[in-house]
Structures are given as C-alpha cells and as structure tokens.
Amino acid sequence: MTAPSSQPLLAGHPHFHYKHGVLHAEGVALDILAAKLGTPLYVYSRAALRAAYDNYRQAIGERPVLVCYGMKANSNLAVLKEFARLGAGFDIVSGGELQRVLAVGADPAKVVFSGVGKQAWEMREALAAGVKCFNVESTAELHRLSKVAQAEGRIARVSLRVNPDVDAQTHPYISTGLKENKFGIAIEEAVQAYQTAATLPGLKIVGVDCHIGSQLTDVSPYFDALDKLLDLIDRMAGHGITIEHLDLGGGLGIRYSDEVPPSPKALLDEVFNRLQARGYGHLHLVLEPGRSLVGNAGILLTTVQFLKHNEARNFAIVDAAMNDLLRPTLYQAYHGVRAVVPRQAEARLYDVVGPVCESGDWLGKERSLALEQDDVLAVESAGAYGMVMASNYNTRPRAAEVMVDGEQYHIVRQRESVEDLLKGESTLP
Numbered sequence: 001m002t003a004p005s006s007q008p009l010l011a012g013h014p015h016f017h018y019k020h021g022v023l024h025a026e027g028v029a030l031d032i033l034a035a036k037l038g039t040p041l042y043v044y045s046r047a048a049l050r051a052a053y054d055n056y057r058q059a060i061g062e063r064p065v066l067v068c069y070g071m072k073a074n075s076n077l078a079v080l081k082e083f084a085r086l087g088a089g090f091d092i093v094s095g096g097e098l099q100r101v102l103a104v105g106a107d108p109a110k111v112v113f114s115g116v117g118k119q120a121w122e123m124r125e126a127l128a129a130g131v132k133c134f135n136v137e138s139t140a141e142l143h144r145l146s147k148v149a150q151a152e153g154r155i156a157r158v159s160l161r162v163n164p165d166v167d168a169q170t171h172p173y174i175s176t177g178l179k180e181n182k183f184g185i186a187i188e189e190a191v192q193a194y195q196t197a198a199t200l201p202g203l204k205i206v207g208v209d210c211h212i213g214s215q216l217t218d219v220s221p222y223f224d225a226l227d228k229l230l231d232l233i234d235r236m237a238g239h240g241i242t243i244e245h246l247d248l249g250g251g252l253g254i255r256y257s258d259e260v261p262p263s264p265k266a267l268l269d270e271v272f273n274r275l276q277a278r279g280y281g282h283l284h285l286v287l288e289p290g291r292s293l294v295g296n297a298g299i300l301l302t303t304v305q306f307l308k309h310n311e312a313r314n315f316a317i318v319d320a321a322m323n324d325l326l327r328p329t330l331y332q333a334y335h336g337v338r339a340v341v342p343r344q345a346e347a348r349l350y351d352v353v354g355p356v357c358e359s360g361d362w363l364g365k366e367r368s369l370a371l372e373q374d375d376v377l378a379v380e381s382a383g384a385y386g387m388v389m390a391s392n393y394n395t396r397p398r399a400a401e402v403m404v405d406g407e408q409y410h411i412v413r414q415r416e417s418v419e420d421l422l423k424g425e426s427t428l429p
C-alpha cells in the first residue's frame with residue numbers, strides 16, 4: 001500500500017504527489033498542514049487551477065472563445081480571483097454569485113447569468129453591473145426580465161437556454177438536456193420564444209445557449225446538441241433573428257477513478273469544424289466549464305477518529321462527513337481515498353464513513369487501506385462541488401479552505417465555529 005516516492009496521486013492530479021512517503025500539494029507536506037490547521041480541511045493547488053485553465057486556453061488558440069467559469073463548482077473568492085486574473089469570465093446562477101464576482105473585481109461584461117428561477121432583485125443587480133448576457137430559461141422569465149429592464153431604463157442582453165433533448169449519458173441528477181429536465185426551453189418551442197423576445201421592450205437577443213449535463217466523458221452529446229442548435233439558428237434566421245454568440249455550457253468530465261475524459265481541444269476542434277461547415281464560422285463561442293477547471297485541483301483532508309470492525313465490515317470513522325462532501329451521498333459518486341502517510345502494513349477493505357447520524361453518510365466504500373487511529377486521509381478530486389455543497393447538518397461547523405502556492409499556503413476560508421452557527425438564532429421570550 002505504500003506509494004513510491006514522487007508518484008503522482010492520480011493521473012488527473014499532477015500537483016498532488018508523494019515525496020519521501022508523504023503526500024504533498026505542490027511543495028507543501030499535507031501531514032504538517034493537517035497538524036497545523038486541523039481537519040476536515042479542503043486543500044487547493046494554485047498551479048493545478050492554472051494548469052486546468054491553460055488547458056482550455058491552449059485548445060482555444062486564436063479562436064473567438066470566452067471561458068466563463070461555472071463558478072457554482074467552487075466559488076471561494078481566492079479561486080475566483082485566480083481565474084479573473086487569468087482572464088476568465090464567469091457563469092453565475094444567483095445574485096449571491098454575482099456579488100462574489102464583483103468582490104474580486106472581475107469584469108461583469110464577461111459574466112453570463114444562468115438559472116431557472118431568477119428573481120427581480122437578481123435581474124436588477126445584474127443589469128446594474130452590466131452582465132454580458134442573461135441565459136433565459138422560460139417565456140415567463142422573458143416577461144419578468146423585460147419588465148425589470150424597462151423599469152430600470154436598461155437593455156438586457158438575452159440568450160435562450162434551449163433544451164436540445166440529447167442524452168448526456170451521465171448520472172440522472174447531473175443530466176440536464178433531456179425533455180424531462182426542468183432546464184431550458186424545448187427546442188421545438190424555441191423559435192416562438194425568440195419571436196416573443198424580439199417583441200418585448202428592454203431585451204436584445206444576442207445568443208443561443210445550452211448546457212446538457214455534467215461529468216461528460218464523451219464529446220458526442222455536445223455535437224448532437226450543436227447540430228440541433230445550428231438547425232435552430234437556421235430557422236431563426238428565416239424569421240430575421242440573428243445572434244452574436246453560441247454558448248455550449250459546461251460539463252466536460254474529470255478523472256475520478258479510471259475515466260478518460262475528453263480534452264477541451266477534442267471538443268473545440270470538432271465544434272469549429274461543424275461551425276465552419278455550416279457557415280457559422282463567424283459566431284463567437286462561450287463555454288461554461290466548472291468541474292473540469294477545479295475538480296482535480298482540490299482534495300479534502302480528514303483524520304481517522306476510530307476504526308471499527310465487525311463480522312461484515314471494517315469501518316474507518318473519520319472527521320469529515322456528508323455535510324463536508326455530499327457527492328458520495330447524493331450521487332453515489334466515487335472519490336479516491338489515500339493515506340497522507342501510507343503505512344507499511346497489511347491493508348484491509350474499509351468503508352470510510354463520517355460521524356453524521358445517517359447511513360448514507362459515507363465517503364468511500366471497500367477501500368483497501370492500512371490504517372491506524374489518527375491517520376490523516378486525503379479524499380481526492382474534491383475541488384468541485386465539495387465545499388460549495390457543505391452544510392451545517394448535525395451542527396457541524398464547515399471546514400476551512402487552504403490554497404497552496406508552491407512552498408506557501410494561504411488560508412482562504414477560516415474554519416467555522418459553533419458560535420458562528422448559533423449567531424442569528426433566538427428563542428421565544
């Protein structure tokens with residue numbers, strides 16, 4: 001079970017590696033970090049964030065593509081600031097996310113605003129900030145947006161999120177482009193919705209968008225969706241409606257165990273082939289990657305509290321739980337689990353579980369590990385949909401977050417205290 005020194009943690013994690021038998025994030029030894037800052041602790045690698053963004057930038061080359069980071073995957077200000085510095089735009093889904101973007105001084109003109117339930121105050125703030133585009137998901141939303149824009153004396157730039165009815169072949173909870181999903185406007189109704197948008201005051205049609213799902217490990221669903229969107233754009237042109245940009249959403253998968261996700265280049269090269277072939281080479285493209293920019297740039301450190309053995313199972317009870325990392329519970333998602341300092345001892349199969357009072361509270365099942373009490377474990381691929389989904393269930397304060405940068409580390413979110421949780425509550429007189 002001992003990893004040789006300097007072996008990468010996973011193919012997808014080049015910035016987390018074992019050195020002298022200790023797992024490191026870049027130049028920082030994680031056993032020391034856990035001892036200093038406590039666990040559960042989210043640890044991100046700045047170099048990994050940059051490498052993931054660079055992967056998109058190199059695939060884009062000179063082509064007109066704006067990367068709008070799907071920030072719901074990880075909205076820590078330090079992460080946002082890093083992407084803003086690199087020139088990224090942002091895909092937001094709430095007024096709260098807009099405030100985060102503004103807080104790091106990012107350019108609102110590179111922000112697209114998605115989401116099925118935008119409220120009037122969120123629309124007002126986004127209009128005042130001057131976002132690039134509202135990705136509108138229903139005719140009712142068009143009417144609300146038109147009213148708000150008129151009242152504010154502003155023009156809302158809009159794209160309709162079209163549901164192309166393609167099967168992204170991913171987990172049902174993260175597949176969004178099928179008819180039975182709540183997202184977007186059915187593609188058959190899209191021309192009519194665009195005609196409505198064209199008549200409403202305060203709106204300017206600028207784009208078409210879709211987002212078909214998450215953790216896609218095959219690019220063919222994107223091309224199916226693209227072809228349907230281009231058919232739609234043809235029909236729209238027949239009604240005199242033209243657009244500036246096409247937004248294909250996010251969704252590129254990452255490696256959690258043995259997936260081989262496609263590269264941004266594989267996606268973009270074929271997308272531009274098809275755009276050119278259909279006479280749309282002039283269209284600007286927007287992508288909204290979330291997971292593929294941050295997922296493998298983070299891990300979650302946790303400490304073994306107790307080992308428990310019964311006839312059927314061995315349990316490693318750790319101090320991180322479903323309230324810290326919900327994905328295993330919510331999606332039966334796989335996350336690798338490794339010892340930060342692997343032991344030279346015989347491994348057993350452990351269920352790695354948290355202290356929360358739910359049977360669904362587990363982080364990994366049947367993992368081969370050689371463990372003792374107080375060992376620190378790393379839960380891999382925890383940079384996306386990790387901390388952002390954390391809750392205070394069981395009155396558990398949320399974890400701290402750290403960004404490693406070479407030999408340095410920075411606490412980018414303080415650990416919550418129980419006092420923080422009680423603040424704001426009161427009893428009756």
Ligand SMILES: *Cc1c(COP(=O)(O)O)cnc(C)c1O
Binds near residue numbers: 072091213252288289
């Ligand atoms: C969640 C989401 C994204 C990001 O998805 P990933 O799978 O993390 O890349 C992009 N666009 C929209 C509209 C989303 O809801």
